[in-house]
Amino acid sequence: MKIIRTARFMAAWSERLRRKGVTIGFVPTMGALHDGHRSLIRTARLRCDALVVSIFVNPSQFSPTEDLSTYPRPIARDRALCLREGVDVCFEPTAQTMYPQGFQTTVIVPALASRWEGAARPHHFTGVATVVTKLFCLVRPHLALFGQKDYQQATLVRQLVHDLNLGVTIQVCTTVRERDGLAMSSRNIYLSADERRLAPLLSRALQAGRRVIKGGMRDVAAIERIMRQTIKQAPAIHVEYLAVCDQDSLEPLSVVADRTVLLGAVRIGAIRLIDNLLVQIPGKKSRATRRSWDQGA
Ligand code: PAF
Secondary structure, three states, X not given: OEEEOOHHHHHHHHHHHHHOOOOEEEEEEOOOOOHHHHHHHHHHHHHOOEEEEEEOOOHHHOOOOOOOOOOOOOHHHHHHHHHHOOOOEEEOOOHHHXXXXXXOOOOOOHHHHHOOHHHHOOOHXXXXXXXXXXXXXXXXXXXXXXXXXXXXXXXXXXXXXHHOOOOOEXXXXXXXXXXOOOEOOHHHHHOOHHHHXXXXXXXXXXXXXXXXXXXXXXXXXXXXXXXHHHHHOOOOEEEEEEEEEEOOOOOEOOEOOOOEEEEEEEEEOOXXXXXXXXXXXXXXXXXXXXXXXXXXX
């Protein structure tokens, strides 16, 4: 496995392989790799000839009050995982490589970036959109894989790839969960034992929402109430949002439609957790399933 740290070497490697007709798969990450990343890497490995994983803790997607300086960076463990999984290149650019002196350009996807996570973290998605675009320009993948856990991020990446004709196929893979339903995330290690016990309530709330929708409930206010009730049993959890939305625009719905996603974010102590579930209305074949989001419902 090669470790590449500069933009020039990364671009040259990709150019050489593309000329030979090799298909390049790409899993962008911020490191602290867990089983969710492993499943993206394995899927990409099966679908492409060559595989690049980037490890870059992107400063521009953190606000000044967030955890940039303490974000976990177990680089030796991450490289070992990549090696075991047959990754060809670990791209580990420095901040100077990604944002050299004089860097000015940002990529903004205004509507998708402003709601939900974007409302709580105002510059977050501009940082994500900019870094993902730059990574795509350097790695030049045919296929890039993202986890469904970050549903809004995946939707925004799809949108920018479409708008800018980047020519990258985006595959969004099913959220990998702990046995009790908690969605895997590099930040779960911050949870204390008590917080960890409460954390699965977020996925249980979403499941409760999905259950009543499948049972025929269509009134969004009632569904949101049911999701909140699941979490009310734990006063230590603060709900930021539990919303019934359109799968593409992420606009809140007033009545459940056939392309619905349930989005949730909670705070437990200092930790924010996010999760989501796609809902397929019984009897309707969702376009989402056809467009190969891995998880239907
Ligand atoms: O999901 C992440 O790990 C990051 O937001 C990404 C896509 C690697 C961009 O920094």
